[in-house]
Amino acid sequence: MLKSQRLATLPIDSYDFDEELSIIDSNDAGGEYDAFTFGSWSAHVLANSGGSDEDTSFRPYEGQLALTELGRKLPGIMSIVTDNFPLERLQWVRIFSLSDGILAPHVDFLEFSEPGTRLQIPLRTDEDSLHSEEDIVYHLRRGEVWKIHTTVPHSARSVSSFPRLSLCLDFSGAEEPVEIKNAVPAELPVRIMERPPVTDAEVEELLSSSAELDATTQRAAFRRFAAVHFTRQADATAAFDWFVEAAARTGDDALVHKARAFRTYCIEKRGYREAFEW
Structure with missing residues (x-):
């Protein structure tokens, strides 16, 4: 509701x-x-x-x-x-x-x-x-x-x-x-707005598209993850789950840490005028 x-x-x-x-x-x-x-x-x-x-x-x-x-x-x-x-x-x-x-x-x-x-x-x-x-x-x-x-x-x-x-x-x-x-x-x-369910294949395509994720592209890449739920049935917070998974697939712990920290900053905890550093 x-x-x-x-x-x-x-x-x-x-x-x-x-x-x-x-x-x-x-x-x-x-x-x-x-x-x-x-x-x-x-x-x-x-x-x-x-x-x-x-x-x-x-x-x-x-x-x-x-x-x-x-x-x-x-x-x-x-x-x-x-x-x-x-x-x-x-x-x-x-x-x-x-x-x-x-x-x-x-x-x-x-x-x-x-x-x-x-x-x-x-x-x-x-x-x-x-x-x-x-x-x-x-x-x-x-x-x-x-x-x-x-x-x-x-x-x-x-x-x-x-x-x-x-x-x-x-x-x-x-x-x-x-x-x-x-x-x-x-x-x-x-x-x-009516939206069809997101499919496993679409999620896999999203994750695969981020195979070249690195520190210089991570911020810009998040936009693709955030856009999914506007056209498919998915919770807004699924964007963060997928983003963390994409970072994990790179094997780079720093990218995983950054993805998790962005989730915290956006929906869990942050200070007044706290800036998020990519």
């Missing part, structure tokens, strides 16, 4: 922000979370604890939300936030951009004692942009408000070169619901 929830659908077409999406497309967001990302992914900060564009590393905090310089350039997108969501618990406003890329399956908030509440609202997307949670793959439609279940392994993928842009709102507290205003009735059911 999908733990993430579609909470509402917003009247997104009533907002005029097409020109603002172009600003996001041209914004250099840096690489705070490069360890998790393959292809083109970035997080653009519109509001945070002090309004600094340089403050890009997510963390809970005490105090007031403040617009960044980028946020001040995007009044249309920010009006989606102020019109429809309470601001008292809101701590971060970001836009996630993903094109021709994939996220390693991961668990959020491992660095912190308590998880918060994360909502995502796609502003620009297509059928090639998918999310996953454990063994389920699903599509977030434009304007849908989703509460992402961040404390189980999950991922996202887009095979399109046209960037998917998703508004991400992080609220303090995991239990208290977020009141959403101005929602409209959903016209379509939640989109769960």
Whole structure:
């Protein structure tokens, strides 16, 4: 059963922000979370604890939300936030951009004692942009408000070169619901993607394709492993099992150690701003 929830659908077409999406497309967001990302992914900060564009590393905090310089350039997108969501618990406003890329399956908030509440609202997307949670793959439609279940392994993928842009709102507290205003009735059911079972032959082909794995290619190779469960019935964490097996087949203990360490970093344990070194 999908733990993430579609909470509402917003009247997104009533907002005029097409020109603002172009600003996001041209914004250099840096690489705070490069360890998790393959292809083109970035997080653009519109509001945070002090309004600094340089403050890009997510963390809970005490105090007031403040617009960044980028946020001040995007009044249309920010009006989606102020019109429809309470601001008292809101701590971060970001836009996630993903094109021709994939996220390693991961668990959020491992660095912190308590998880918060994360909502995502796609502003620009297509059928090639998918999310996953454990063994389920699903599509977030434009304007849908989703509460992402961040404390189980999950991922996202887009095979399109046209960037998917998703508004991400992080609220303090995991239990208290977020009141959403101005929602409209959903016209379509939640989109769960059908996938055929992964076969032993496909797994063997994946493992065999990594026969030449070495320290210089190991990071890039993981993308193939992470992509499988988006098209075949498999749990997101199977990517790590296969990755460790592929490393073991090389006979190189250092590659096995690195593969196991990446699993730990992504879904088991990591420190605040801990960087993963390939």
